[in-house]
Amino acid sequence: MLRKMQLMALSAMAIMATFIATANASSFKWFIIYEPDMPDCMK
Amino acid sequence: MHSLAINLAKKLGNSLHSGREQIDIYTYGLEVLLMTLITLAVVFCLAQLLSSTATTLIFLAVFAPFRSIGGGSHLSTYPRCLLFGTCLMVGLGYWAGISIQPYTLLGLLSLTTILALYSIVKWIPADTVKRPITDERIKSRQKLYMLLAVCSWFTIAAILTRYGLLNYALAMVMGALGSIFLIAPWGYWLLEAIDKTLNNMKGGEANA
Numbered sequence: 001m002l003r004k005m006q007l008m009a010l011s012a013m014a015i016m017a018t019f020i021a022t023a024n025a026s027s028f029k030w031f032i033i034y035e036p037d038m039p040d041c042m043k
Numbered sequence: 044m045h046s047l048a049i050n051l052a053k054k055l056g057n058s059l060h061s062g063r064e065q066i067d068i069y070t071y072g073l074e075v076l077l078m079t080l081i082t083l084a085v086v087f088c089l090a091q092l093l094s095s096t097a098t099t100l101i102f103l104a105v106f107a108p109f110r111s112i113g114g115g116s117h118l119s120t121y122p123r124c125l126l127f128g129t130c131l132m133v134g135l136g137y138w139a140g141i142s143i144q145p146y147t148l149l150g151l152l153s154l155t156t157i158l159a160l161y162s163i164v165k166w167i168p169a170d171t172v173k174r175p176i177t178d179e180r181i182k183s184r185q186k187l188y189m190l191l192a193v194c195s196w197f198t199i200a201a202i203l204t205r206y207g208l209l210n211y212a213l214a215m216v217m218g219a220l221g222s223i224f225l226i227a228p229w230g231y232w233l234l235e236a237i238d239k240t241l242n243n244m245k246g247g248e249a250n251a
Contacts, residue, residue: 038071
């Protein structure tokens with residue numbers, strides 16, 4: 001049960017990270033004035 | 044920050060059996076997320092200390108969508124971004140708390156609107172070297188979104204002024220001015236100058 005919940009939390013975190021990374025036109029850099037290096041696979 | 048994001052992404056990738064490319068995407072997403080959360084935490088703490096939470100929140104409510112749609116200049120490292128961004132957000136949020144006459148505010152609102160419309164025509168979307176925008180359709184779409192954002196911003200700020208909530212309206216004007224400053228060429232010039240100066244100081248220290 002605990003393992004299942006942990007997996008769900010990690011999956012949610014992964015989905016969120018992917019969504020933020022792939023959202024177009026710097027949509028998520030609302031409050032930061034720095035552009036991290038984009039991974040090659042996203043260029 | 045980058046190392047922390049890499050470690051978290053690797054752990055995430057190992058647990059979910061993700062591939063190399065997917066881990067790179069997690070790293071990028073987590074880096075943006077962590078930076079945003081840290082910046083917001085610092086800004087909220089300082090705004091709370093300065094008793095300007097309401098005006099700072101209103102400032103951010105305008106600054107964030109304008110920057111998201113319009114783009115703008117960036118600094119080369121996160122610590123510089125944190126320092127400059129915090130000073131800008133907390134400083135202008137605090138400054139919005141000053142007493143102002145309705146007519147002065149209306150003048151400022153009108154001037155900012157003209158500047159915002161000019162920036163839509165001339166500078167938006169303000170892209171970066173790391174993420175250039177070349178597609179004309181995306182450029183036109185960003186201009187249209189920004190126009191809608193400016194119309195909404197003007198309407199709300201005018202209503203707040205009409206009902207005497209002058210400091211909230213001023214915070215909205217500050218939010219627009221802050222984001223337009225970073226979109227305009229002088230924003231690029233200033234951030235480039237900050238980067239160059241700090242790089243030279245760093246180089247000087249290394250040579251000493």
